[in-house]
Amino acid sequence: QNATIIINPTNPTITGRVTPTPTRPPNVSPTPRPSVTSPPDGLPYRAFSNDSYWNTPMPINAPIDSRSAVYIADSQNSSHTQNYLRFTAAPGTSQGFGQPIYWASPSDKLYTISDGNLTVQVHIPRGAAPASGSDGQITIYDQSTNQVVGMSGASYNSSSDTWHVSGSIDRYMLNSNGLDRRVSGSNSNNNYGHRGITTAVRAVRLDEVQAGVIRHRLACFWWATGTQTVNHYWPMAGDEGSKGGIVPEGIVIRIKPSVNLASRGLSAPALVIAKALQDYGCMIGDNSGSGNRLKLELNEAAWRNIGLTYDALAPIPWSDWEFIQGGYNP
Structure with missing residues (x-):
């Protein structure tokens, strides 16, 4: 039976729970392995204090980085990435680097x-x-x-x-x-x-998407980061050094607040993730080596069951994104 997610047309967040909610997700790789254990019952668990940097949304008027346009242009270079944020370990793709x-x-x-x-x-x-x-x-x-x-x-x-x-x-x-x-x-x-x-924050959790809300910042993997302007921004404590790119680690990218996500034809699970990327943003914290990516919790069957695909964020091209001023603390 396929999972059903209910959308409230007046609010682009998911208001209903996924039905059924798996309590013991099925095996997630072609070779035998244990099922991933479920989180505690109730609303999705959120680590850290409510006022944590990770749990604080970016204000609509958060300052935009002076090099945002340069970084966006770098993302639009087809030799570096596709024109959207891809998912690592999405259904039908390699599962070896899921979380x-x-x-x-x-x-x-x-x-x-x-x-x-x-x-x-x-x-x-x-x-x-x-x-x-x-x-x-x-x-x-x-x-x-x-x-x-x-x-x-x-x-x-x-x-x-x-x-x-x-x-x-x-x-x-x-x-x-x-x-x-x-x-x-x-x-x-x-x-x-x-x-x-x-x-x-380094992977999208299945239970949060099933519940219809992600209430914290995420971390993204960039095709290649760089140290042309700074080595890294707070709150990172280090970086991988120059990897041939221009985007510094620690900077946050978000979907522009002006983008009407509900009008983009996103699938229900993609809408949940996109809303978090708009409200909280995604910190560039690592190199992917291939395209700009957001990692998924490892559970291929469950992601397939709720309809998330590798290209689910394709309706949101890089022109709909912006970089928040490096080191900004909301």
Whole structure:
């Protein structure tokens, strides 16, 4: 049975819940793997305090970056990107770089994991698995220990029942403001990693789209970032250096407030995502190597069931976007 999303014609957000809402989403890759565990019951969970930078919408009159037009023109270059924001791990495309997201419970085993710089103790559900791509990423929400943990280069050894990380770990406390301890304004010395972009915003969560609202900023992957003007903007604590592009990491791009999303013929799930991209924007925080992208939670079957496609944002070309002034704090 296909999921049904109800649109309120007077409000371009989705007002109805998706029916049915899967409690145990099906396997999401051609090879056998565990189902991604569901978030807690009720409204979609939102990490961090209500006044967090990540949870604060951009004002309609937010200052526009002086190089916005240059950055938009860079996005319109067909040799760099298609003329719209694409989804990583959309149905029918490679699933290796989607983001597996798991919700731990206090009864799950508590693992101690280190990347050499940061050591965390986090509950991880049995059967959890990282993405199959070379990044090997995974996200764990562990409300019992008040943290959301992201890992890259993650692997699980079933013989020893241990987790290892060949890449890096980022950990942010759920009741904090979500800013890395290395940047101004952070209110938790335990917040650290991934150059200041928490794993909580690095992928579109399925349950949020099903519920019809995403209430926080997201992070986008750019075809290539650069350090021509600055290395990076607050609240990022670092960057990948020059990757051959011109857009600095940490800057936020949004759909212009003047764009009437309801008139663009977007699918229901695309409308939910587009509304978040208009209200909160998307921070450029990483390189994709191929096109400008927004990563999806790993669950191909469920995304297909609600009708999200790889090109769902094609009705919103780059001319409908603008860059907020770098380092702006709403």
